[in-house]
Amino acid sequence: MNTNENIEGLISRYLNGKCSAEEQNELIAWIEESPSNSKEYFEIKDTWDSLQNSREAAGEQLALFYKNQYAKANETKRIWVRSLSAIAAVLLVGLLATVLLPSKSGENKSANLQVFSVPLGSRSKVVLADGSIVNLNSGSELQFSSSFSPENRIVNLSGEAFFNVKTDKEHPFTVKTKDFDVKVTGTKFNVCSYNDNNYSTATLAEGIISLKMNKNSEIVKVEPGNKFQVDRKSDEHTLVEADVESEIAWKDDEFIFRNIPFPELAKRLERWYDVRLNYQDTRLQNYNFTGKFKNQETIWQVLDALKLISPIDYTKKSFREFTITYKPLSMK
Amino acid sequence: MTEFDQLFRKYHRRLLLFTLKFVDSESDALDIVQNVFVAIWENGKFRQSEDAVQAYLFNSVKNCCLNYIKHQKVIRKFENETSLQLREMEALHYQSGEKSLIETENLQQINSAIDSLPEIYKEVIVLSRFEGLKNSEIAEKLNLPVRTIETRVFRALAALKEKISQKSFFMLLCMSRLKR
Numbered sequence: 001m002n003t004n005e006n007i008e009g010l011i012s013r014y015l016n017g018k019c020s021a022e023e024q025n026e027l028i029a030w031i032e033e034s035p036s037n038s039k040e041y042f043e044i045k046d047t048w049d050s051l052q053n054s055r056e057a058a059g060e061q062l063a064l065f066y067k068n069q070y071a072k073a074n075e076t077k078r079i080w081v082r083s084l085s086a087i088a089a090v091l092l093v094g095l096l097a098t099v100l101l102p103s104k105s106g107e108n109k110s111a112n113l114q115v116f117s118v119p120l121g122s123r124s125k126v127v128l129a130d131g132s133i134v135n136l137n138s139g140s141e142l143q144f145s146s147s148f149s150p151e152n153r154i155v156n157l158s159g160e161a162f163f164n165v166k167t168d169k170e171h172p173f174t175v176k177t178k179d180f181d182v183k184v185t186g187t188k189f190n191v192c193s194y195n196d197n198n199y200s201t202a203t204l205a206e207g208i209i210s211l212k213m214n215k216n217s218e219i220v221k222v223e224p225g226n227k228f229q230v231d232r233k234s235d236e237h238t239l240v241e242a243d244v245e246s247e248i249a250w251k252d253d254e255f256i257f258r259n260i261p262f263p264e265l266a267k268r269l270e271r272w273y274d275v276r277l278n279y280q281d282t283r284l285q286n287y288n289f290t291g292k293f294k295n296q297e298t299i300w301q302v303l304d305a306l307k308l309i310s311p312i313d314y315t316k317k318s319f320r321e322f323t324i325t326y327k328p329l330s331m332k
Numbered sequence: 333m334t335e336f337d338q339l340f341r342k343y344h345r346r347l348l349l350f351t352l353k354f355v356d357s358e359s360d361a362l363d364i365v366q367n368v369f370v371a372i373w374e375n376g377k378f379r380q381s382e383d384a385v386q387a388y389l390f391n392s393v394k395n396c397c398l399n400y401i402k403h404q405k406v407i408r409k410f411e412n413e414t415s416l417q418l419r420e421m422e423a424l425h426y427q428s429g430e431k432s433l434i435e436t437e438n439l440q441q442i443n444s445a446i447d448s449l450p451e452i453y454k455e456v457i458v459l460s461r462f463e464g465l466k467n468s469e470i471a472e473k474l475n476l477p478v479r480t481i482e483t484r485v486f487r488a489l490a491a492l493k494e495k496i497s498q499k500s501f502f503m504l505l506c507m508s509r510l511k512r
Contacts, residue, residue: 008486009479016460016467016485024414031421042425044486047493049353050433050442051461058344061362062337065369319440 011041015048059274060122114148117141118159121274123250128155131166132173135251138271139194160192162251179230184209189222190248197267203227203247213237246292255293255302265289266324273299274320281326284312336378339385340369347393350434354397354419364400368392390435398423433496445495453488456481 010027013019019027031038118124118136126134126142130150136142140159148154150166153173165173167186175182177193179200187207193200202211204222211220211228215235222228227242246256255272257265262284266277287310293302303314303322313327344365351361368389372378377388401420405413426432433442446457459465459473467485471478 005479005483009482012467012482012485018466018468021414024418028414028418028421031418038421038425042422042430043493044489045353045422046433047489047496048461049349050437050439051446051457051492052349052352057348057362058341061344061366062340065340065366065373068366068370069373 011044015045059119060124063119063122063124113143113145115141115143119274120271123253128153130168130173133164135162137161137192137250138274157191157193159194160190160250162188162190162248164188178214179232180214181212182209183212190244194271198232199229200232201227201229203242203244205244205248253296255297256291258290259288260290261285262287262289269299269302273302275299276321277324278317278321279324283326284324287311336373339378339382343386343389344369346434346439347389349439350390350432351393351397353432353434354423355400360400364393364396368396386435390432394423394426398427437496442492442496445492448495449488449491453484453491456484457488457492460485 007030010019010023010030013023014027027041031041116124116126116136118138118140120139123138124136126136128134128144129148130153132153134142134155137160140157140161142161143156144154150168151171153165153168153171154176155174156176158178161175163173163175163184165184165186165188169185172183172185174184175191177191177200178195179193180202182189182191182202184207187209188205189207189209190203190205191201192203202209202222204224204226206224208224209222211222212218213220213230220228220237220239222239225241225244227240227247228237229240230237243258246258249256250272255268257268260268262279266279269275270277289306289310291305293305297305299322306312307314311326311328313325314322315325317323347365347368348361351364352358355361355364371392372385372388378385380388398420401416401423405416408416426435446454449457455474456470459470460467465473467481468478471481474481
């Protein structure tokens with residue numbers, strides 16, 4: 001009898017999604033035949049399922065979780081504020097004549113801050129009250145006061161973000177960072193200002209932006225296609241022509257880097273994949289890397305590719321942690 | 333990181349994999365897992381001991397999956413529902429106290445068990461699970477009949493199953509000795 005072999009093939013075909021309806025019925029009949037058959041099948045399927053190589057989505061899902069909770073909390077708060085403000089309006093009628101406007105703006109200042117922070121390994125998008133769209137890269141944080149409105153457009157950024165600002169010549173939009181403030185009326189631009197980098201940049205895709213340095217209030221104008229860069233160590237700043245497309249490719253989930261030194265690449269990989277890359281060998285620092293990953297490759301695929309084209313090797317140390325070593329390319 | 337964040341990061345992938353046993357659509361599976369986390373956030377259960385939380389998470393997911401399958405049966409009334417029937421049987425199987433490997437084992441350990449398989453088994457598992465090739469594609473690549481690949485996939489899984497369960501089997505032995 002070759003039923004045994006038949007069942008093996010049947011289960012394997014089913015797991016691979018290659019079973020006809022007829023075969024599925026056959027499989028069910030076999031499973032229902034005896035408890036030992038069903039135990040056998042469920043254990044095999046369980047083993048198969050636990051080998052599943054699914055995309056790690058925890059970071060992104062956690063961000064989504066907080067976003068939903070935040071929206072929910074805000075909804076109840078809004079209702080509460082509305083009914084409260086109705087009462088307050090009645091009570092305040094008498095007082096209104098004596099209350100001056102400046103005190104109102106003071107009140108706004110103390111209003112609580114709204115914070116969007118994106119964990120490492122994921123990216124996110126925020127639409128602001130004025131219709132401007134902000135894409136946030138891994139490990140970034142966008143803050144603005146709850147008084148943010150189409151007339152009062154100021155945000156704080158640490159990390160990297162791409163801004164598509166709604167045009168309004170009357171009310172400029174300001175992005176504050178550690179090193180400079182960017183003031184625009186309506187443009188598309190990318191700001192990269194991670195606290196652990198030794199530089200900070202602003203790249204302009206469309207329109208015009210003016211930058212004000214925090215140190216000495218110097219004002220710099222940036223034109224489309226240009227990248228403004230501040231070196232945090234030497235405090236010098238430069239304006240260079242940039243490949244805007246690859247600078248902002250991250251917002252479409254593409255990981256592109258052009259001629260960047262290894263330490264910079266390692267930092268970017270760590271943020272993009274939420275992993276730790278450890279390396280000691282100083283020889284690694286002498287290599288510059290250029291590459292394009294467009295299909296949401298896994299960290300393994302990226303490291304394997306780098307291993308092929310450059311003198312590095314890697315070992316997995318623990319969950320989300322790799323050690324990178326120097327290993328000259330062999331001429332096989 | 334808060335306690336809740338840690339819990340989320342630790343269990344999210346396992347719960348998702350577990351849900352995907354019974355739910356085809358990844359976005360529906362993500363929703364189910366998300367809702368279960370919302371529930372423990374709102375009822376404060378995430379502050380209990382980790383064992384209790386783990387049991388609660390997997391039980392909730394199981395129940396949500398059963399509801400999901402029931403709902404799917406209504407929607408797909410006139411379609412072939414043998415695969416739904418199989419899934420329901422599977423969900424009920426775990427409902428009866430059986431534990432899934434995803435539920436009990438460290439996934440890392442399962443992956444390292446693959447490495448200890450004989451080469452011909454390891455090869456088919458890697459190709460079919462990690463590179464997503466169909467049996468027929470593997471057969472072509474290795475220049476072997478499809479039936480051979482099917483048998484190898486099955487045998488590889490059976491061998492793996494033994495390796496993983498050996499640990500629990502050993503514990504069982506120790507326990508029966510204690511009883512005597």
